[in-house]
Amino acid sequence: MQVWRNRLIPIWGSGEVWRPFLHVRDAVDAYIHLLGAPTEKIRGESFNLLHKNYRILELAHWVTEILEQNHGVEAYVKRDRSKGEFRRSYYVDGEKITKALGFRAERGVAQGVLEIWDALEKGDLGSEPENDSRYFNIRWLKETVLKEGAVD
Numbered sequence: 001m002q003v004w005r006n007r008l009i010p011i012w013g014s015g016e017v018w019r020p021f022l023h024v025r026d027a028v029d030a031y032i033h034l035l036g037a038p039t040e041k042i043r044g045e046s047f048n049l050l051h052k053n054y055r056i057l058e059l060a061h062w063v064t065e066i067l068e069q070n071h072g073v074e075a076y077v078k079r080d081r082s083k084g085e086f087r088r089s090y091y092v093d094g095e096k097i098t099k100a101l102g103f104r105a106e107r108g109v110a111q112g113v114l115e116i117w118d119a120l121e122k123g124d125l126g127s128e129p130e131n132d133s134r135y136f137n138i139r140w141l142k143e144t145v146l147k148e149g150a151v152d
Contacts, residue, residue, distance in 0.1 A: 001130050003063060004120045007075045015057025015079055020050035020092040023107035033103045047097040051105040053090075059109065066113045073117075 003009050030049050034042060054062070060077040067073040098104050119125050126132055133139040 001120075001135065003067065003073075003075045004117060005130060007073065009060040009063060009075060009077045011057055011060055011077060011079045013079075013081060015060065016055055017087070017089040018053050018055055018091040019059070020048075020053050020090055020094075021059075021109055021112075022050045022105055023112050026051060026105035026107050030097070030103055030105070033101065037101050041100055045096075045100070047100070048092045048094045049097060049105060050092050050094045051108055053092060054109070062109060063113050066110045067117065070114055071117065 027049065030047075057077070057079070064075040064077060067075055094105070120129065125135065129135055133143050
């Protein structure tokens with residue numbers, strides 16, 4: 001959203017924490033694949049599913065390259081270390097599902113970035129998506145939980 005609106009990707013902290021990424025269509029493909037998997041191979045098992053792990057700073061630079069190469073958009077990455085250091089880092093190994101069931105996520109970040117960019121450009125996400133809590137996990141959860149009265 002920030003890169004679309006401001007041509008800037010803000011990074012809070014060092015940007016060295018890891019995050020696993022998965023395209024939603026790969027998640028759907030995995031569910032469908034699991035429905036056809038032999039029960040003895042999946043009963044009692046858990047599988048991590050991802051396309052690739054990225055450091056946040058690495059991902060931000062990759063997004064700027066994707067947008068420049070595909071849409072001629074110049075965007076910048078700016079670190080803001082004053083926001084504190086984020087220590088939660090998640091590096092996920094997704095090889096188990098590939099070895100056990102032959103499934104591998106195929107869509108990468110580039111495809112996801114371009115799909116989101118195109119939806120923003122076409123207005124598919126509204127004229128002011130930055131004000132719509134549906135596109136922000138924490139904001140949406142807080143509003144939904146408070147509205148439904150699940151938490152005081």
